[in-house]
Amino acid sequence: MSQIELENLAFAYPEKSFELSVDHQVLSDSMIAIVGQNGAGKSTIFKLLTGLLKAQSGKISVDGVEFSELDPKHRLQKIGITFQNPDDQLFNATVKREVEWSASQVMHDQDAISVKADAVLNKVGLAGKAGENPYDLSLSERKLLTVATVLVVDPEIYLFDEPMMSLDWPSRQMLTTIFHQLADSGHQIITITHDMDWVATEFSKVHVMERGMFKFEGTPRELFGDRELVQRVGLLPPRIMTVAELLGDSRTYLSPEDYQAQNSSY
Numbered sequence: 283m284s285q286i287e288l289e290n291l292a293f294a295y296p297e298k299s300f301e302l303s304v305d306h307q308v309l310s311d312s313m314i315a316i317v318g319q320n321g322a323g324k325s326t327i328f329k330l331l332t333g334l335l336k337a338q339s340g341k342i343s344v345d346g347v348e349f350s351e352l353d354p355k356h357r358l359q360k361i362g363i364t365f366q367n368p369d370d371q372l373f374n375a376t377v378k379r380e381v382e383w384s385a386s387q388v389m390h391d392q393d394a395i396s397v398k399a400d401a402v403l404n405k406v407g408l409a410g411k412a413g414e415n416p417y418d419l420s421l422s423e424r425k426l427l428t429v430a431t432v433l434v435v436d437p438e439i440y441l442f443d444e445p446m447m448s449l450d451w452p453s454r455q456m457l458t459t460i461f462h463q464l465a466d467s468g469h470q471i472i473t474i475t476h477d478m479d480w481v482a483t484e485f486s487k488v489h490v491m492e493r494g495m496f497k498f499e500g501t502p503r504e505l506f507g508d509r510e511l512v513q514r515v516g517l518l519p520p521r522i523m524t525v526a527e528l529l530g531d532s533r534t535y536l537s538p539e540d541y542q543a544q545n546s547s548y
């Protein structure tokens with residue numbers, strides 16, 4: 283599995299409206315969630331990781347190689363990203379063409395590209411929409427289309443910025459299954475999310491950002507067990523913990539199933 287290393291990274295938007303500073307941070311689990319309040323710098327980290335923004339100093343290495351030294355094709359094969367707003371990355375006339383365009387950045391055989399595009403559209407449930415204009419799709423479908431554009435490239439590391447936002451329940455379940463399949467096949471999934479119930483049940487590692495810095499890394503149970511930290515960085519604990527708290531139980535629970543397991547002897 284891949285490992286991303288950030289060293290002495292410093293970045294500021296013009297006029298220093300926001301400054302990001304990372305002394306040393308390693309991202310190395312298979313299912314990583316990056317969480318933190320609005321404006322903490324999560325999307326900025328993603329833009330730095332993909333080279334969309336350039337740090338003023340410091341370096342980002344992937345598997346020991348400085349990312350900025352890779353050529354564009356190898357960068358795409360290393361790290362793929364879906365943005366928070368799908369409209370920031372969709373621009374082709376049809377759904378299938380959108381996926382094929384993405385594939386064509388790393389592949390050349392047109393037949394193979396077409397076959398692969400059909401396969402990923404099928405995987406995200408959009409096979410029946412291949413001929414439609416992306417802007418005629420629902421927001422949920424457009425988000426799934428952006429996932430398809432990354433799946434078709436099959437990078438080693440997938441970055442997802444708020445992938446569950448606007449998705450209906452079946453699409454959420456489908457995407458969660460896809461994430462686990464990718465992780466099980468050796469890919470690294472790094473996701474920005476505000477959905478703490480999802481973080482609690484699906485991720486192996488959580489990194490918390492606050493005001494442009496990484497402030498915590500650990501398992502979901504370690505994070506939600508630290509009530510002072512959770513409150514200070516403005517996170518909501520999993521809903522089951524709020525319910526348990528109302529019942530006078532202040533233990534750490536990640537899900538209703540976890541609650542049941544911990545209380546099964548009663």
Ligand SMILES: Nc1ncnc2c1ncn2[C@@H]1O[C@H](COP(=O)(O)OP(=O)(O)OP(=O)(O)O)[C@@H](O)[C@H]1O
Nearest residue numbers: 295296299300318319320321322323324325326327
């Ligand atoms: N292009 C830009 N120019 C100037 N400031 C920016 C720019 N993009 C973002 N910012 C500011 O930088 C800060 C960090 O933004 P960023 O989008 O990384 O936060 P975030 O943690 O992803 O927030 P959210 O959870 O709301 O998506 C915010 O204060 C934001 O307003």
